Amino acid sequence: MLAPRIKAHGRPFAHIAAFHSELTALRRELHAHPELGFEEHFTARRVVEALKVCGVDEIHTGIGKTGVVAVVHGRERLSGRMVGLRADMDALSMSEDNDFAWRSTRPGLMHGCGHDGHTAMLVGAARYLAETRAFDGTAVLIFQPGEEGFAGAKAMIEDGLFERFPVQSVYAMHNWPQMKPGTVGINGGPMMAAADRITIEISGKGGHGAHPYQTVDPVLVAAHIITAVQSIVSRNVRPLDQAVISLCSMQAGDPGAFSVVPGKATLVGTVRSFSAEVQDLLERRLQEVCAGVAMGLGATAHVRYERVYPATINTRPEARFAASVARHLVGNDHVDDALEPSMGAEDFAFMLQVKPGAYLRLGQGTEHGVGSCFLHNSRYDFNDEILPLGSALHAGLVEQAMPLGTTAV
Numbered sequence: 136m137l138a139p140r141i142k143a144h145g146r147p148f149a150h151i152a153a154f155h156s157e158l159t160a161l162r163r164e165l166h167a168h169p170e171l172g173f174e175e176h177f178t179a180r181r182v183v184e185a186l187k188v189c190g191v192d193e194i195h196t197g198i199g200k201t202g203v204v205a206v207v208h209g210r211e212r213l214s215g216r217m218v219g220l221r222a223d224m225d226a227l228s229m230s231e232d233n234d235f236a237w238r239s240t241r242p243g244l245m246h247g248c249g250h251d252g253h254t255a256m257l258v259g260a261a262r263y264l265a266e267t268r269a270f271d272g273t274a275v276l277i278f279q280p281g282e283e284g285f286a287g288a289k290a291m292i293e294d295g296l297f298e299r300f301p302v303q304s305v306y307a308m309h310n311w312p313q314m315k316p317g318t319v320g321i322n323g324g325p326m327m328a329a330a331d332r333i334t335i336e337i338s339g340k341g342g343h344g345a346h347p348y349q350t351v352d353p354v355l356v357a358a359h360i361i362t363a364v365q366s367i368v369s370r371n372v373r374p375l376d377q378a379v380i381s382l383c384s385m386q387a388g389d390p391g392a393f394s395v396v397p398g399k400a401t402l403v404g405t406v407r408s409f410s411a412e413v414q415d416l417l418e419r420r421l422q423e424v425c426a427g428v429a430m431g432l433g434a435t436a437h438v439r440y441e442r443v444y445p446a447t448i449n450t451r452p453e454a455r456f457a458a459s460v461a462r463h464l465v466g467n468d469h470v471d472d473a474l475e476p477s478m479g480a481e482d483f484a485f486m487l488q489v490k491p492g493a494y495l496r497l498g499q500g501t502e503h504g505v506g507s508c509f510l511h512n513s514r515y516d517f518n519d520e521i522l523p524l525g526s527a528l529h530a531g532l533v534e535q536a537m538p539l540g541t542t543a544v
Contacts, residue, residue, distance in 0.1 A: 141316050141317040141520055141521065141524060142317060142465070142466075143317070143464050143465050143523075143524055143527060144463065144464060144465075144466070145463060145464055145527065145531065146267075146269075147263055147267075147464075147526075147527040147530040147531055147534070148464060148523055148524065148527035150263055150266070150267065151259050151260075151262075151263050151523040151526045151527050151530070152523040154259070154262065155522060155523050158255045158256070158258065158259045158519075158522045158523070158526065159255075159519040159522060161181070161185060161255045161258060162251050162252050162254075162255035162517060162519060162522065163236075163237035163251075163519075164181065164237070165178060165181065165246065165251035165254060165255065166237050166238075166239070166246045166251045166516070166517070167237045167238065167239060167240050168181075168239075168240060168241065169226030169227070169239050169241055169244040169245055169246045169251075170224075170225060170226055170241075170244065171225060171226060171227075171228060171244065171281075171283075171285075172225040172280055172281025172282070172283055172284065172285030172287055173200045173201055173225075173280050173281050173285055173287070173290075174201070174225075175201045175224045175225055175280050175281075176201060178201075178224045178225075178254065179196060179201050179202075179203050179224070179278070179280075182203050182224070182254060182258065182278050183196060183203060185258045185261075186203075186205045186258065186261055186276075188262075189205075189258065189261045189262040189265050189266075190262075190265040190266065191205040191206065191207050191261055191265050191276070192206050192207055192208050192265075193205065193206035194206075195299070198291050198294050198295075198296060198299075199279070199280060199281070199287055199288075199290035199291030199292075199293075199294045199296070200280055200281070200287075200290060200294075201224075201280040201281075202277070202278060202279055202280050202287065202290070202291045202294075202296075203278040204275060204276065204277055204278070204296070204299075204300060205261055205275075205276040205278075206273060206274070206275055206276075206300070207261060207264045207265050207268070207273070207274040207276065208268070208273050208274075209268050209269070209270035209271050209272050209273065209274070209537060209539070210268040210269060210270070210271070210539060211270075211271040211272075211539060212271065212272060212273060213271055214271045214272045214537055215272070216271070216272035216273070216303055216536070216537045217272060217273045217274075217275055217300065217301060217302045217303060218272065218273075218274055218275065218302055218303065218304055218305070218306070218532065218533050218536045218537060219275045219276075219277055219300065219302035219304065219305035219306070219486075219490070219492070220257060220260060220274065220275070220276050220277065220305070220306055220307070220529050220532065220533065221257075221277040221278075221279055221288075221305060221306070221307040221483060221486065222250070222253040222254050222256065222257035222276075222277070222278055222279065222307070223250045223253055223254075223279050223280075223282035223283075223287070223307075223483075224250055224253075224254050224278055224279060224280055224282075225250055225280055225281050225282055225283050225285070225287070226239075226244050226245055226246045226247070226248075226250065226251075226283075227244070227245055227246070227247045227248060227283055227511065228243060228244060229243070229244075229245050229247055229511070229513060230242065230243055230245065230513060231245040231247070231513055232513040232514050233513075233514060233516060235516070245513070245515075246517070247510065247511050247512060247513065247515045248283065248510045248511060248515070249309070249310040249499075249510070249515070249517040250282065250283075251517055252310055252517030252518075252519070252521075252522065252525070253308070253309065253310070253525075254278060255522055256308075256522055256525035256526045256529060257276055257278065257526070257529060258526075259522060259523065259525070259526030259529075260276065260526045260527075260529035260530045260533075261276050263526060263527075263530045264530055264533060269534055269539060270533055270534045270536075270537040270538065270539060271537050271538065271539050271540070272533075272536075272537035274533045274537075275300045275302050277291070277296070277300075277305075279291060281482075282481070282482050282483075284443070285482075286443070286444065286482050286485065287482060288482040288483055288484075288485040288486050289482065289485040292485055292486065292489060297489055297490060302490060303490075303491070304453050304490060304491045304492045304536065305486050305487070305490045305491075305492040306453070306457060306492050306493055306494075306495070306529075306532050307483045307486075307492075307494050307495070308494070308495040308496065308497050308525060308528065308529070309481070309494070309495075309496055309497070310496075310497050310498075310499040310506070310517060310518070310521065310525075311496040311497060311498055311499065311500070312499055312500035312506055312507055312508060312509050312510065312515075313498075313500055313509070314496060314497075314498030314499070314500060315498045315500065315501070316498055316499055316500070316501065316506065316518060316520055316521050316524075317465055317469055317498060317521075317524065318465065318469045318470070318471070318497075318498035319458075319461040319464075319465060319469065319470050319471070319495055319496065319497055319498070319528065320470075320471045320474035320495065320496040320498070321449065321454055321457055321458050321461070321470075321471070321472055321474055321493060321494075321495045321496070322449065322454060322472065322473055322474045322475075322476070323449055323450075323451035323454035323455060323472075324448060324449060324451070324454075324476075325409040325446050325447065325448050325449075325476045326447045326448070326449055326474075326476055326477070326481070326494045326496075327446065327447035327476065327477050327478075327479055327480050327481040327484065327494070328377075328379075328407040328408060328409055328446055328447075328476065328477070328478045328479065328480055329406075329407065329408050329409065329414055329442070329444060329445050329446040329480065329484075330405060330406075330407060330443045330444040330479075330480030331405065331406040331407075331408075331414070331417075331418075331440060331441060331442050331443055332403070332404075332405060332406075332440075332441040332443055333380075333382075333402075333403070333404050333405070333406055333421060333438060333439070333440055333441075334401065334402070334403050334438070334439040334441075335357075335360060335382075335401065335402040335403075335404075335421075335425055335436055335437070335438050335439075336399065336401050336436070336437045336439070337353040337356050337357055337360070337399060337400045337401070337402070337429060337434055337435070337436045338353065338398065338399055338434060338435045338436075338437075339351035339352055339353035339356060339396075339397075339398055339399070339400075339433070339434040340398060340433075340434075341395065341396050341397050341398035342395075342396050343394060343395070343396070344393070344394035344395060344396055345394060347396060350396040351432070351433045351434050352396050353387060353397060353398065353399055353400035353434055354387050354388065354396070354397065354400055355432065356400065356428065356429050356432045356434045356436070357385055357387060357400040357402055359428050359432065360382075360402065360424070360425050360428050360429070360436065361382050361385075361402065363424050363425075363428050364380055364382060364421065364424060364425070365380070366424075367380055367417065367420045367421065367424060368380055368417075371416060371417075371420050372413060372416065372417070376408075376409070376410065376413050377408070377409055377413075377476070377478070378406070378407065378408045378409075378413050378417060379405075379406070379407040379408075379478050380404065380405075380406050380407075380417065380421070381404050381405050382402050382403070382404035383403060383404045383405065384401075384402065384403040384404070385400065385401070385402050385403075386400065386401045386403075387399070387400035387401070388400075406418075406421070406440075407478045407480070408446070409446045409448075409476065410446070414442070418440045421438050421440065422438050422440070425438050426438075443480070444480040444481065444482050444484055444485075445484045445485065445488060446480075446484060447480070447481045447483055447484040447487060447494050448484070448487060449487070449492070449493040449494055450487070450491040450492060450493065452491070453491050453492050453493040454472070454493040455472075456493075456532075456535075456536065457493040457495055457532060458470055458472040459535075460528065460531040460532050460535050461495070461528060461531075463531065463535070464524070464527055464528055464531055465524070474496065479510075481494065495528070497521060497524065497525050497528065498521070499517070499518040499520075499521050500518070501518070505518050505520070506518030506520075506521075
């Protein structure tokens with residue numbers, strides 16, 4: 136049964152709560168069989184099977200390699216409108232340390248971000264929408280592969296997603312352990328940061344550790360670069376803007392060769408920002424600082440800057456609309472429509488570059504309990520109590536964006 140601390144209103148929530156146990160069973164089945172991006176063959180098959188039972192009108196597979204799209208027509212289609220809802224399906228390359236019955240059966244793979252729950256919530260919305268059809272238009276349900284670093288949204292778009300299904304707007308949501316169950320967060324601007332990858336290759340001159348004056352030590356150069364790079368955000372980025380540069384890996388030399396100065400060192404890290412202007416600034420200053428520090432110490436440094444995911448930026452009208460739908464569902468006190476952005480990244484950003492829409496966060500964390508473990512942690516698990524709420528929020532976006540009986544004749 137649904138825990139009493141989660142309160143919601145409206146027909147969609149009550150309808151979906153009646154098959155909560157079935158959604159939970161599906162979610163846990165998916166959790167036990169995690170798959171990486173573009174390898175979601177079991178997951179896609181299982182989604183297709185569930186969608187057939189739901190009675191959707193169309194099912195399209197193989198979009199963006201392993202993506203699935205379902206179409207549900209409303210009771211009327213006079214409006215000609217089409218709204219998209221997106222859920223991600225892939226898991227992470229990490230080992231699970233949980234011991235419950237539905238833990239991962241695949242060593243080294245885990246649903247550590249709740250995409251199993253996102254998939255189940257969208258299946259729940261599909262069932263409700265197909266059973267009730269209380270809207271005027273067409274709902275397009277997008278089950279996306281490869282969110283975790285594979286740019287699956289981009290792959291689906293390049294495979295003709297929005298040409299085949301020309302939605303006027305598109306919405307997605309993500310569970311959030313730092314918010315309580317029954318709460319929703321959103322804002323009318325940046326929700327997630329752009330994620331860029333930097334690789335800094337430093338070339339010096341190797342030699343004997345007892346005679347460092349005969350070398351150009353790339354380890355020393357790397358240390359100075361690590362320190363100098365931290366000045367870029369603090370001294371180049373406007374305080375009202377937000378940015379992060381983190382150098383997260385250093386590779387140099389052989390641990391067994393304790394007296395050998397290597398000839399090369401490599402640093403790898405990530406850059407996060409919310410605007411194209413700041414992103415351009417960070418890329419330029421990284422090139423300048425790394426080259427300058429290396430030259431000053433007699434070495435050279437080459438910076439490879441890769442723009443992986445753009446920033447996830449909600450369009451304001453769609454964000455206001457999504458917040459109003461959430462308020463109808465959970466009440467004013469449980470919706471934060473000025474939610475602080477996260478420096479994490481999300482490839483739903485690619486869809487928002489093409490279509491108006493909004494990305495929401497759905498609270499799932501209880502204090503010291505289920506769902507409180509943060510994302511990408513080996514002890515993480517999706518909180519099944521919020522499944523009907525997420526499904527109802529998806530359904531509400533469709534019904535309220537395309538209401539029955541409002542089309543002029």
